[in-house]
Amino acid sequence: MGCLQSVACKPRIKRENIIVYDVSATIDHCPTVIEENSPIVLRYKTPYFKASARIVMPPIHRNEAWVVGWIQACTQMEFYNTYGDLGMSSWELPELREGLVKAISDSDGVSYPWYGNTTETVTLSGPTSKPSCFTVSMNDNFYPSVTWAVPVSESNVALLTRIKRDQSFTTWLVALNMATQEKILLQTVKWRMKVDIAVDPSKSLGSRARLTGRVHQDQPKVLTHMEPIPPNALGKPNANDAQVLMWRPKRGPPLVVIPSK
Numbered sequence: 001m002g003c004l005q006s007v008a009c010k011p012r013i014k015r016e017n018i019i020v021y022d023v024s025a026t027i028d029h030c031p032t033v034i035e036e037n038s039p040i041v042l043r044y045k046t047p048y049f050k051a052s053a054r055i056v057m058p059p060i061h062r063n064e065a066w067v068v069g070w071i072q073a074c075t076q077m078e079f080y081n082t083y084g085d086l087g088m089s090s091w092e093l094p095e096l097r098e099g100l101v102k103a104i105s106d107s108d109g110v111s112y113p114w115y116g117n118t119t120e121t122v123t124l125s126g127p128t129s130k131p132s133c134f135t136v137s138m139n140d141n142f143y144p145s146v147t148w149a150v151p152v153s154e155s156n157v158a159l160l161t162r163i164k165r166d167q168s169f170t171t172w173l174v175a176l177n178m179a180t181q182e183k184i185l186l187q188t189v190k191w192r193m194k195v196d197i198a199v200d201p202s203k204s205l206g207s208r209a210r211l212t213g214r215v216h217q218d219q220p221k222v223l224t225h226m227e228p229i230p231p232n233a234l235g236k237p238n239a240n241d242a243q244v245l246m247w248r249p250k251r252g253p254p255l256v257v258i259p260s261k
Contacts, residue, residue: 022054028048031047048141066126094244102230106239113235
């Protein structure tokens with residue numbers, strides 16, 4: 001077979017042939033919103049982290065598929081809900097907490113390794129004769145529920161006094177060859193979300209909680225270098241399935257309230 005027809009002679013996709021521009025990574029400049037509508041739980045909604053980029057992929061001369069999109073992993077998590085002098089509940093990622101892994105996938109749980117599969121990714125199937133121009137984008141925020149009462153108690157008495165959360169993420173823009181699993185890193189973003197809420201459970205529902213500390217979040221950092229993706233950021237379990245809810249009393253041993261999936 002002549003060289004012109006040989007797959008081996010057809011040029012491969014390389015990093016220097018992929019153009020990335022208009023990279024944007026922001027956290028909305030608005031405070032976390034506290035919701036006290038339920039007698040069972042307090043809810044809060046953080047501002048959104050948003051990332052987007054425009055990409056020009058060169059022609060794909062081979063009969064192969066590439067996916068370009070966002071991969072995200074949690075690299076640090078502290079999530080404590082304090083109930084006065086009784087103790088605290090905490091959402092924990094045991095392997096991350098114990099230093100066994102550097103990151104846990106933050107995929108939607110279906111589209112591994114991608115954060116999602118709608119605006120987050122674009123699939124290109126070769127061969128193509130022209131460059132492909134497209135945008136990939138993603139967003140993320142927290143919108144959890146925290147019980148007013150101690151989670152291991154049968155009582156419904158509100159005793160919650162503080163919510164403190166500090167979570168860090170790394171987000172990568174990646175081009176992935178679906179056949180060979182070759183990954184080309186295009187961009188790395190780091191961001192962090194903090195929440196600090198003081199609660200007075202003696203007050204009436206609707207006026208118990210208030211934000212403390214800084215109202216606005218630090219803006220994400222778009223790195224000037226590529227940071228490698230840890231293996232645990234690419235597959236199961238994702239953070240939602242790996243996390244465990246613990247009850248850590250001031251006196252007595254800790255209890256698992258909700259185990260990992």
